[in-house]
Amino acid sequence: MSSTPKKTLTLTKKSSPADSSTPARQRSGARARQAQQMQRLRGDDTVAAPATPTATPAHASRSKAAAHTKTASRPTATPRPTAKKAPSGYASPRQAPKADAPKRHRIEGPKIQARFSAKRDDEFTVFAPCPMGLEEALATELSALGFAQVSQGRAGCHFVADWQGVQRANLYSRLATRILVQMSFARIQNEDELYELAYQTPWENWFGAEQTLRVDTSAIRSPFQSLQFANLRVKDAICDRLRDREGARPDIDTVRPDAKVHVFLNEDSATLYIDSSGESLFKRGWRHDKGDAPLRENLASGLLALADWDPNSPLIDPFCGSGTILIEAAWIALGTPPGMWRPFHFERLRHHDARAWQDLKDEARANIATEIEVPLIGSDLSPAAISAARSNLARAHLHPDTIRFEVNNALNVQPIASKGWIVTNPPYGERLDDTDDAFWSEWASHLKRNFAGWKVNVITSDLELPSKLRLKPNRRFPLYNGPLDCRLFNFEMVAASNR
Numbered sequence: 001m002s003s004t005p006k007k008t009l010t011l012t013k014k015s016s017p018a019d020s021s022t023p024a025r026q027r028s029g030a031r032a033r034q035a036q037q038m039q040r041l042r043g044d045d046t047v048a049a050p051a052t053p054t055a056t057p058a059h060a061s062r063s064k065a066a067a068h069t070k071t072a073s074r075p076t077a078t079p080r081p082t083a084k085k086a087p088s089g090y091a092s093p094r095q096a097p098k099a100d101a102p103k104r105h106r107i108e109g110p111k112i113q114a115r116f117s118a119k120r121d122d123e124f125t126v127f128a129p130c131p132m133g134l135e136e137a138l139a140t141e142l143s144a145l146g147f148a149q150v151s152q153g154r155a156g157c158h159f160v161a162d163w164q165g166v167q168r169a170n171l172y173s174r175l176a177t178r179i180l181v182q183m184s185f186a187r188i189q190n191e192d193e194l195y196e197l198a199y200q201t202p203w204e205n206w207f208g209a210e211q212t213l214r215v216d217t218s219a220i221r222s223p224f225q226s227l228q229f230a231n232l233r234v235k236d237a238i239c240d241r242l243r244d245r246e247g248a249r250p251d252i253d254t255v256r257p258d259a260k261v262h263v264f265l266n267e268d269s270a271t272l273y274i275d276s277s278g279e280s281l282f283k284r285g286w287r288h289d290k291g292d293a294p295l296r297e298n299l300a301s302g303l304l305a306l307a308d309w310d311p312n313s314p315l316i317d318p319f320c321g322s323g324t325i326l327i328e329a330a331w332i333a334l335g336t337p338p339g340m341w342r343p344f345h346f347e348r349l350r351h352h353d354a355r356a357w358q359d360l361k362d363e364a365r366a367n368i369a370t371e372i373e374v375p376l377i378g379s380d381l382s383p384a385a386i387s388a389a390r391s392n393l394a395r396a397h398l399h400p401d402t403i404r405f406e407v408n409n410a411l412n413v414q415p416i417a418s419k420g421w422i423v424t425n426p427p428y429g430e431r432l433d434d435t436d437d438a439f440w441s442e443w444a445s446h447l448k449r450n451f452a453g454w455k456v457n458v459i460t461s462d463l464e465l466p467s468k469l470r471l472k473p474n475r476r477f478p479l480y481n482g483p484l485d486c487r488l489f490n491f492e493m494v495a496a497s498n499r
């Protein structure tokens with residue numbers, strides 16, 4: 001979290017709070033599936049058995065410190081017309097329930113005033129980091145999933161959830177990078193107080209000597225001299241507590257730990273989290289072939305959210321590389337939860353209810369559509385990239401016909417319908433050696449000639465791209481692709497562009 005670039009991002013809000021007095025819109029196909037899935041997850045589906053929503057008012061109070069930052073059938077050539085335009089699967093935020101009195105166990109010691117999450121049936125303050133620039137989209141997603149008290153932070157969102165909600169967030173969030181569950185928080189001034197806070201946190205409810213442990217520390221404006229030392233103090237405190245209480249301490253394993261604790265420090269406080277995810281959530285489990293500079297999966301999903309892609313509409317990625325954007329799109333259209341086929345750290349913690357988790361996954365699996373009709377097309381100049389994309393497609397549990405991948409020059413790609421979306425990540429920055437201004441001008445002419453009626457969305461670190469294309473973007477979203485300061489430019493290709 002501390003490594004994310006420091007930059008203020010402004011996004012214009014698109015969605016409005018749901019109005020319960022308005023009758024539900026009739027939707028069809030992928031859009032309907034998406035809406036139904038969100039409904040189910042919120043627990044207001046009268047047909048299917050709902051996953052338990054975080055329905056009770058949230059008790060946890062937010063710490064200031066945490067403000068840091070199937071088989072698919074062959075697509076048909078013509079898409080089914082979408083009767084009504086609806087927001088694309090990232091439904092409007094609901095009004096969060098008002099905070100009640102804190103349920104945290106408040107311990108007023110001589111040195112620190114701390115708040116703890118003690119038991120599994122507590123509700124937790126959760127922080128979900130995400131790529132910078134996706135905060136608003138993540139807040140919308142989390143609200144649509146039924147979480148309470150969702151608010152945007154720096155490179156992530158806070159919300160409140162019970163333990164099952166923590167699992168649901170891991171299973172269903174397409175945009176979060178991980179799900180950090182707050183265990184304790186205190187105003188602290190020095191490493192001794194940090195030790196005290198970590199020592200007083202009831203870790204034994206979550207792990208013990210039978211688990212291996214890793215502790216990570218990040219900070220923004222922390223006065224501490226050495227984060228390594230702070231990290232060591234927390235590790236010592238956790239191990240001391242477990243040894244004092246249970247007679248044995250966990251071993252440290254930095255490579256493949258069972259339990260991961262994350263410490264976040266700022267100028268005057270510390271927040272201790274359990275990382276419920278383990279490996280970053282953008283690792284969906286399907287990527288082996290990386291291709292050239294692949295996008296992270298949660299960023300790719302974020303592009304589709306910001307582009308407002310309608311899963312009933314055709315989607316083309318003419319610089320598809322290893323196919324990340326299209327594979328994410330296929331999962332969105334099918335309603336495949338992104339965490340369906342990967343392990344999580346919460347499965348390795350004490351008292352993990354494997355049966356309840358299996359039930360949650362079974363319910364999710366039962367709701368995955370078996371086919372999509374919308375055309376998803378990816379092309380790339382590189383045969384190696386297309387071969388990687390096809391392998392990734394197979395590993396993502398998708399039928400080979402779900403996405404058409406082909407070797408082609410972007411300058412020759414033709415539309416497959418009168419309307420649709422292009423969402424793409426062309427080569428840029430250091431990788432631009434074989435492209436130049438003439439290429440962009442040629443691509444722009446090609447788009448103007450052939451793609452009138454299409455919405456073209458391009459993520460690039462080349463902030464001059466719109467002038468090279470001689471196109472005026474409708475919207476621009478500041479985003480980071482790893483360390484690269486990027487924009488997602490949204491161009492509407494209207495017929496007038498032909499002139």
Ligand SMILES: C[S@@+](CC[C@H](N)C(=O)[O-])C[C@H]1O[C@@H](n2cnc3c(N)ncnc32)[C@H](O)[C@@H]1O
Nearest residue numbers: 294295319321322324380381382409410425427
């Ligand atoms: C930044 S990479 C895309 C990565 C992709 N988003 C992913 O997640 O794997 C850009 C891709 O554009 C391709 N490319 C470069 N010039 C092209 C052209 N003229 N037509 C089509 N593809 C091209 C490269 O082969 C490369 O795979």
